[in-house]
Amino acid sequence: METQNRHLTTSWGAPVGDNQNSLTAGARGPTLIQDVHLLEKLAHFNRERVPERVVHAKGAGAHGYFEVTNDVSAYTKARFLSEVGKRTPVFIRFSTVAGELGSADTVRDPRGFAVKFYTEEGNYDLVGNNTPVFFIRDAIKFPDFIHTQKRHPQTHLKNPNAVWDFWSLSPESLHQVTILMSDRGIPATLRHMHGFGSHTFKWVNADGQGIWVKYHFKTEQGVKNLDVELAAKLAGENPDYHIEDLFNAIDKGDFPAWKLYVQMMPLEDAKTYRFDPFDVTKVWSQKDYPLIEVGRMVLNRNPDNYFAEVEQATFSPGAFVPGIEASPDKMLQGRLFAYADAHRYRVGPNHHTLPINKPVVEVNNNQRDGQMRSDRNGGNSIYYEPNSYGGAADSAAYKTAAFEVTGSADSVPYDHDDHYTQAGDLYRLLRVEERGRLVNNIVNAMKPVEKDEIKLRQISHFYKADPEWGQAIAEELGLRVPQLS
Known part of the structure; x- marks a missing residue:
């Protein structure tokens, strides 16, 4: 930490002469509106809290790296996975789901497990949970589901009637409810839990051949969970227990690590597999599709500033890189829109220009202006496409792989209803x-x-x-x- 004396300044860099007393008309007179330092401090203070996330409001984060340990280049052309030994910087945010920003860490709740890979082809976000499945399988039910997890609009209390009413009327939730109510519903720490991409994704190789994949991060610390009574005790005595544990572990050099594995399913298998492989309330049997090692993730640096890095970090399942694409998973399809849209509302349309979200590669697009534009706003570059002036243009080499769609446009449910x-x-x-x-x-x-x-x-x-x-x-x-x- 820097300890040298520095001048306190206003946001525009002017030195502050008195930060203890506001300007007044005499010793007991009213405060003067010309005290611009006071006005700036109060106005900024009023705006210091961006709206908290609707879900995953409370979290912890850390920096680290991902290293490839197994050659998977035959299955994906993503460059950050292209060769054994290749390292990519990452930032990960862990979170609870239903609670507010000030809620306790040790409640029974799934944990968000969001990883941002700063790759040479742009940022890749893998936005999952510590569970391989979810409560619902269609995004149209998501707002209703989350409402049941939040507070009653009259009493402002948690509402078990709504929780169990919704779950009992949504039998697809049973698999996730089972995990949530098991020992794994309360992890001992953020270091002692697995992480999952949960959804099915598609990998595409350099020849345009595709394969379906599911991601599994296996903790090297081992899975540990909290006893219900101890969790309740910690919630009262140290509601920030998980945040503190992660920070202290990294601070003393006890760097947590996870091995990344994927399950791979040939595209044709999706048509005949006994469960719908795009239903996020189901898993693929590891006997049918064994885990294949991909790499290792290590967290070795704490954030310097919680707000700038953990709170302003934005993740979207739609942040893909060439070689990784979406699947027809209906829950994923909805999230592709909802997450980025939430960030545009919560942090602003230019959230991607903030240091924690900024790619390590140059960004060339025609988006301009908007609130909180923190970079050069495109400078004097060409701001439209197509153009005749050498501006950025698309490249057919990076087109999404073609995929077949069939049927009539309709509100169609999943055709597999074995929830038991x-x-x-x-x-x-x-x-x-x-x-x-x-x-x-x-x-x-x-x-x-x-x-x-x-x-x-x-x-x-x-x-x-x-x-x-x-x-x-x-x-x-x-x-x-x-x-x-």
């Missing part, structure tokens, strides 16, 4: 004591729900996944498993 097999398989994979804690967590979360109708509807989903599971929850809630047709 994978959730039941996960339940049966748990040890007996883990199943007991899962049941206990669910029961405690459902007890405040006012309507038995909602409880019974949710119990029927647990029962369909595994009869033992549904029966155990019903008994603890003093209810009978509903008659199932």
Whole structure:
């Protein structure tokens, strides 16, 4: 930290003569409007908080690098994955999902796991969670889902009635609910959890051949979770426990690391696989599509300024580089728009010019002006295309790979509705004591729900996944498993 004496200045660089007393008309007179230093301080203070994120409001971040450890160039032309040993700087932001900026770190909630790769072809954002699946599979349901996780508009309290009503009416949520209510619903630290891209993406190689992929970041620290009572204690005593742990670990040189693996599925397999491979509420069996190592991510530097780096960092699943493309996943398709649009509202249309978001390569586009333009605004360069003056132009070499679409334009649901097999398989994979804690967590979360109708509807989903599971929850809630047709 710099300790030399420096002049305090205004934002326009003028030295400040008195930062302790405002200008007044005499010792007891009213404050003068000509005190521009006072006015600037107050006006800036009023604007020091950008609107917090609607979701993932509270987070922690760190800088590091990603190093390729396995040659995958046969599957993607992305340059940052082009050769073993190649390193790319990264910034990662971890976060809770539902809570506000001042909420506790150790609540039962998924964790955001967003990685920004500063590649030589532009920034690539992999915006996922610490879970391989999600609660819903169509973006049209996302605002409704998040509303259930937020506060009641009258009481301003969390509303378990809304939470379980929505989940019970959305059986596709069962897989993620199972993970959330299990031991993994409260990670011990941000270092001791896996990360996932969750969605299916497409890799395309230099020959234009494609393959479907799913991303898995496996923590080298091992998976550790918090006991429910300890988590509640920490939430009261140190609500910033996870942020503090990550900062301190990096500060003392205990750099957390993750191995990145992908599952690969041939394009043709998507037509016949027993689960829809683009349904983000489902996983691909690792027996069918084994994990293939790609590289290693290490976090080795803390932010210098939380607001400038962690709070103003913006991530979008639509920030692709050549060789990585979207899939037909309906949840992903909605996120391609929603994330970038959220940043344009929250941080401004020029959020990408801020240092934490700025690519390491030159940006050449015709976007100009707007709030908080922090670079040269394109200077005197050509500001339209096509043009006859040598301005930036598109290149056919970077076109998105062609893909086939069929059918009528319609509001079409997914054609696979087995929401119980994978959730039941996960339940049966748990040890007996883990199943007991899962049941206990669910029961405690459902007890405040006012309507038995909602409880019974949710119990029927647990029962369909595994009869033992549904029966155990019903008994603890003093209810009978509903008659199932």
